[in-house]
Amino acid sequence: MxxxxxxxxxxxxxxxxxxxxxxxxxxxxxxxxxxxxxxxxxxxxxxxxxxxxxxxxxxxxxxxxxxxxxxxxxxxxxxxxxxxxxxxxxxxxxxxxxxxxxxxxxxxxxxxxxxxxxxxxxxxxxxxxxxxxxxxxxxxxxxxxxxxxxxxxxxxxxxxxxxxxxxxxxxxxxxxxxxxxxxxxxxxxxxxxxxxxxxxxxxxxxxxxxxAIATQPPSLRQAFKRPEILSALTLILCYRLVEAPAMAMLNPMLIDQQWSLAQIGVLMSVVGAGVGLLAAVTTTLLLKKIQATQLLIWTGWCRTLLYALIGVSIVLGWFNQGQLLLGMYVVAMLAIRYIAMTSLYAFFMQCCSKQQAGTDFTLLVCFELLIYFIGGTVSGFLAQSLGYGHFYLLLAVASVISIVFSQRIVMKSKVFDHSPSS
The missing domain is CATH 1.20.1250.20 (MFS general substrate transporter like domains)
Incomplete structure (x- = not known):
């Protein structure tokens, strides 16, 4: 065709x-x-x-x-x-x-x-x-x-x-x-x-x-037959599993740091939305020159550094000096999340067949949500047993492993070889 x-x-x-x-x-x-x-x-x-x-x-x-x-x-x-x-x-x-x-x-x-x-x-x-x-x-x-x-x-x-x-x-x-x-x-x-x-x-x-006339009716079976979908599912598992626990514990950590509900609402919804808008536009400009998967890897390394900084700051008691530093870390985490999300969804679109676009994209997003739920489920147990500081330090180490394996998945799979938009 x-x-x-x-x-x-x-x-x-x-x-x-x-x-x-x-x-x-x-x-x-x-x-x-x-x-x-x-x-x-x-x-x-x-x-x-x-x-x-x-x-x-x-x-x-x-x-x-x-x-x-x-x-x-x-x-x-x-x-x-x-x-x-x-x-x-x-x-x-x-x-x-x-x-x-x-x-x-x-x-x-x-x-x-x-x-x-x-x-x-x-x-x-x-x-x-x-x-x-x-x-x-x-x-x-x-x-x-x-x-x-x-x-x-x-x-x-x-x-x-x-x-x-x-x-x-x-x-x-x-x-x-x-x-x-x-x-x-x-x-x-x-x-x-x-x-x-x-x-x-x-x-x-x-x-x-x-x-886009499909030779066969849209179905999940057709989606799973395509190598780009299988490779994307593997990348989601490797990349997103580490991110979910970190996001799940943000609000509880803010509460335990004596933030009020009103302050959390402003930070997560108002400031977070502003950060999301800026990050989305910035990511779009970057994707003109960089492949979506490459930007995803770079964002992953930034994520790793941020997790380490949060863990060290908690262990050393830096957040006890005021709320500004923690607020800055949360804003940075939200920015990284939106950059990763925008890059990942652009990549999802590349993997989808126009003959069953809704099915393919939905399958990828649902699997991403499932990974998020699994990561969020274990986050409370880990944070409770380790404490927030060692919890984020552990996530930093896990993030390094995640990015290394994600990079190998990208390099080995030809379906990721999409040139950036011009």
Missing amino acids: PNINRSVGGTPSPNTKPKITALGLSVVIALYLAHALPLYFYNVALPAILRHQGVDLRWIGMLSLLYIPWVFKFFWAPLIDRYYVKKLGKRKTWLLFTQVALVIGILALALTQFSYGIVVFVVIGLWISSFAATQDIAIDGYTVEAFAESEYRLGSMAQSIGIALGSMLGGAAILWLYQYYAWQFALIGLAAMTFLTMMAVFFIHEPFADK
């Missing part, structure tokens, strides 16, 4: 280099913002709101059930690639359907009272989370299909920006609305923002939808 260049918000052209318009990038950012809003509401805002209402921490921990659809969404990803209403479009069908379902779910949550119990919150949350996860399949598929390979860095940047804005609006902004205007007003505000992002769906164009 001939390689046809495609542009976002325009028509495919076989002879000209695709031009990514401001409208095209804005559409993708808005789409990722749409699914990030409810995700970060449950991740950032709702735990704090429930705790403010005096809900037991063990019940708040049940909110982790809401991530189940995100881990297992690869099971129904082939269906999203395969079935759709042709008059609407391959991706627009699912984007409209899931967006309507999200607005309905959020409005239902707005009518829920705290006296109903945590189970009601979890049930409605599973509805919202399931449709947000399904929507993410369609968004990822659209991004891979709509961008030419030379422009994947821009697609990855749009994804990171959308997620960063989602963390700010779905987390910090909803907390602010709740504090000053109470529960229902905050949730209606979240529903309104979700509804407004739905307008982006009407600006997408899918002239490419019928170009």
